[in-house]
Amino acid sequence: MLLSSLNPAAIAAGADIPDAVTIDGETLSRGDLLGAATSVAERVAQARRVAVLAEPTLTTVLAVVGALIAGVTVVPVPPDAGSAELAHLLADSGAQAWLGTAPAGAELPVIPVRKHARSWHRYAEPAGRSTAFILYTSGTTGAPKGVMLSRDAIAAGLDALADAWGWTSKDTLVHGLPLFHVHGLILGLLGPLRVGSPLVHTGKPTPGAYAQAPGTIYFGVPTVWSRIVEDPDAAQQLAKARILISGSAPLPVPVFERLAELTGHAPLERYGMSETMITLSTRPDGERRPGWVGTPVAGVETRLRDEAGQPVPHDGESVGGLQVHGPMLFDGYLDKPEITAANFTADGWFKTGDVAVIDADGFHRIVGRESVDLIKSGGYRIGAGEIETSLLGHPAVAETAVVGVPDDDLGQRIVAYVVLRDGAGESVAESLIAHVAGELSAHKRPREVRVVESLPRNAMGKVQKKLLA
Structure with a gap:
């Protein structure tokens, strides 16, 4: 039963x-x-x-x-x-x-x-x-x-x-x-x-x-x-x-x-x-x-x-x-x-x-x-989750979502959307890129960091990456 x-x-x-x-x-x-x-x-x-x-x-x-x-x-x-x-x-x-x-x-x-x-x-x-x-x-x-x-x-x-x-x-x-x-x-x-x-x-x-x-x-x-x-x-x-x-x-x-x-x-x-x-x-x-x-x-x-x-x-x-x-x-x-x-x-x-x-x-x-988390960039297969974990370890980052966007040279370019913690300045983007490059392989670093006020989520709290990409 x-x-x-x-x-x-x-x-x-x-x-x-x-x-x-x-x-x-x-x-x-x-x-x-x-x-x-x-x-x-x-x-x-x-x-x-x-x-x-x-x-x-x-x-x-x-x-x-x-x-x-x-x-x-x-x-x-x-x-x-x-x-x-x-x-x-x-x-x-x-x-x-x-x-x-x-x-x-x-x-x-x-x-x-x-x-x-x-x-x-x-x-x-x-x-x-x-x-x-x-x-x-x-x-x-x-x-x-x-x-x-x-x-x-x-x-x-x-x-x-x-x-x-x-x-x-x-x-x-x-x-x-x-x-x-x-x-x-x-x-x-x-x-x-x-x-x-x-x-x-x-x-x-x-x-x-x-x-x-x-x-x-x-x-x-x-x-x-x-x-x-x-x-x-x-x-x-x-x-x-x-x-x-x-x-x-x-x-x-x-x-x-x-x-x-x-x-x-x-x-x-x-x-x-x-x-x-x-x-x-x-x-x-x-x-x-x-x-x-x-x-x-x-x-x-x-x-x-x-x-x-x-x-x-x-x-x-x-x-x-x-x-x-x-x-x-x-x-x-x-x-x-x-x-x-x-x-x-x-x-x-x-x-x-x-x-x-x-x-x-x-x-x-x-x-x-x-469809959205496997990024193929410069001949590498890169998981977005690994980059997100690294970014969340930075004290300035409250939330993040990483996506691959089309790029004529790389195939896909790694872009990180981040919600900053209170007090963090928007000029932190370069330090976030360096942070990831220092923790992971250099080819896994975001090529661009975009600061946003919030990430789009569904009712279960999942980030809707297609709305970002």
């Missing part, structure tokens, strides 16, 4: 969890969550696909869990989706109704979610290969594509993480991440429901909210951890945690080191994407290297290939396209068989579109997206 801890037999056999889910101050026990979600399942059971406006509320939790109990596919929708994005998601997914809250002016019918209703009807477990979610990509390479994730894939992915992180019912997970993507929704909501550990969702991922929430596991994206280390009092409250986990984008090395200094916990970094869920992670009882995302979780295999499809050595230096294979992979892009086929190799490995290096011990470092 996907939601194993919500199985009525499991609840009957063990003690209820009075604080199974808390979101922004509202709490439901495990038994009440099952009863309320089953009531939702009765109202939605005849549907095929429903849209859920993924606000951080108990209504969203009950809508998602109720649909899963009934075997209805959920299409999570970002609460801040613009009109064009919203229209595309609804039309492309074929959602038949809104389940729970609907945005203003909604044209689809709305199926209500009543938090205080209860039902104890028993539903048969839906088929494992049935589609649980259609998650939409960020749309950096065209219109967002619907990623179809099955119940079996989600269960395999969550069980692999429970194994990798030693995640048990004795833990309490804390986070304040959005509930429309893999990180906040599948890991951050279905994970604790499957494991049987309480969840505290803080509404927003602020340093103060994290400091006040009692937990053993804390999830955050780099933006969250960057803000926490700038609030030492809040950071020190996390010393009581068991593990701090960072994902969705690379964690800058200075933030990694400062977080370890303030909390006593070197953060765990992991890697995944909508199509694969989480495939790589460092371990609580293993090595944690800044900038590296560890080794494959249970059931996952990885490999590197060059542009000609040939193997790339696992020497910790050579850069290649990362391909993965495992039971938690998606079933394809909705109604896009040609695009799906183009993203898999002939022998069934998924081409992530990311470039990485793997060392002799199987540790992985993600260089970035092949």
Whole structure:
């Protein structure tokens, strides 16, 4: 069963969890969550696909869990989706109704979610290969594509993480991440429901909210951890945690080191994407290297290939396209068989579109997206992430993004966009170039530094480099 801890037999056999889910101050026990979600399942059971406006509320939790109990596919929708994005998601997914809250002016019918209703009807477990979610990509390479994730894939992915992180019912997970993507929704909501550990969702991922929430596991994206280390009092409250986990984008090395200094916990970094869920992670009882995302979780295999499809050595230096294979992979892009086929190799490995290096011990470092983070300059293959890490080590730099721009002589010219810390003068550009040249090979230095007030980011905190390049 996907939601194993919500199985009525499991609840009957063990003690209820009075604080199974808390979101922004509202709490439901495990038994009440099952009863309320089953009531939702009765109202939605005849549907095929429903849209859920993924606000951080108990209504969203009950809508998602109720649909899963009934075997209805959920299409999570970002609460801040613009009109064009919203229209595309609804039309492309074929959602038949809104389940729970609907945005203003909604044209689809709305199926209500009543938090205080209860039902104890028993539903048969839906088929494992049935589609649980259609998650939409960020749309950096065209219109967002619907990623179809099955119940079996989600269960395999969550069980692999429970194994990798030693995640048990004795833990309490804390986070304040959005509930429309893999990180906040599948890991951050279905994970604790499957494991049987309480969840505290803080509404927003602020340093103060994290400091006040009692937990053993804390999830955050780099933006969250960057803000926490700038609030030492809040950071020190996390010393009581068991593990701090960072994902969705690379964690800058200075933030990694400062977080370890303030909390006593070197953060765990992991890697995944909508199509694969989480495939790589460092371990609580293993090595944690800044900038590296560890080794494959249970059931996952990885490999590197060059542009000609040939193997790339696992020497910790050579850069290649990362391909993965495992039971938690998606079933394809909705109604896009040609695009799906183009993203898999002939022998069934998924081409992530990311470039990485793997060392002799199987540790992985993600260089970035092949389309924007692999820079070919002067005959060299250069990873933007390495340059960004070096720049973030300079005291004047608060944020940075490195891209390659067309150049008649070099092929691509390395350009660094930087957000400076307060008090740093804009004339610092030459010193930043020299800083990188001193730490890395000279050919990896930026040829140009552009000072900006902010970097364009999506809802998960990822820098949208195509908007820069």
